[in-house]
Amino acid sequence: MRAAIRVASFISLMLVSMQSWAEYQLDLRPGVTSFSQGAYEIHTLVMWICVVIGIIVFGVMIYSIIMHRKSRGYEAAKFDDNLTVEIVWTVIPFIILGFMAVPATKVLLDMEDVSNSDMSIKVTGYQWKWHYDYLGEDISFFSNLSTPMEEIQNKATKNPNYLLEVDNRVVVPINKKIRLLFTSNDVIHAWWIPAFAVKKDAIPGYINESWFKTDKIGTYRGQCAELCGTNHGFMPIVVDVVSEADYATWVASQKDSAAAAEASSNKTWTMDESMEHGKAVYATSCLACHQANGAGIPNVFPGLAGSAIAIGDVSKHIDVVVNGVSATAMQAFGPQLNDADLAALITYERNAWGNNTGDLVQPADIKAAR
16 A cells, blocks of 8 residues: 555656646747847857757766776876867867857947937936936836735735835837836836846946847847845836737827826815825835734834824825935925825825824815925
């Protein structure tokens, strides 16, 4: 009986192993831009050069070990050096390196050539989100992680794009050279999309450049690749490459949204409207630090439930949210959110988790505080 169980267990393990190998990929992903494909081809070229060198070297070693073993009567040669061999094993690697340097140099130069771009996007890193400005298009938005907190806290099944979903995607047209300008508002971040072979540091007070152009419509994902603080792993990047017609439609929708946001900043909100909208703003801008229940993270980020800020003087609360608190992790959200978002957010914080102040902050109050 035990033997049968062992055999069954062995077969099960073999089947699992075969399935795992079927899903396992050893190679790099092919590129979707000229220089990401170039990097892939250089990798493949170098790999095959290494394979050939390995076959030759180990072939000679194995042949020598077998055919010149002591049992066949061979004796070790007695010499200290061989000038010819030393010249050969110096010249051949030099030729191989020169052969590899030509395509590698071409790809590296191509990566740095941002000239003749069709459009430019400024990318600014924040703790912990990305901000995008479409230069010349009057389009600007923040991109935040949109993975549900239930998945992060292991209360729900994780989707295939776990921690790689955002609320606002970067959208660009196909077959256009997109110039990217990178900087940061706080610490060093790194904007990285493997499929584009773009990985550039976003440094405060400094501008880095890169570009990409692809003829493949699709969705491409990446993330921050520079350790930038507590929520470094929660800064995904999603880029949609679409047709020119779809891009034009998206641009029109962005401008309509901007007009709607402007209109919302000029209206008078009800408490229910403000609480509903404030909860959504809180989820994208504040939840990571202050938590869904407003309790914060002890000794790291302060709680808002019952705090002196959230139930105290409303003007002080507005000042903290709009202008931030220097020398702390509390950012200034004035430059990040519009008046309606800020008013709804502060209203929510003052009336959630049992705070119940009854205060209803209007966009006009934020505008006056600015």
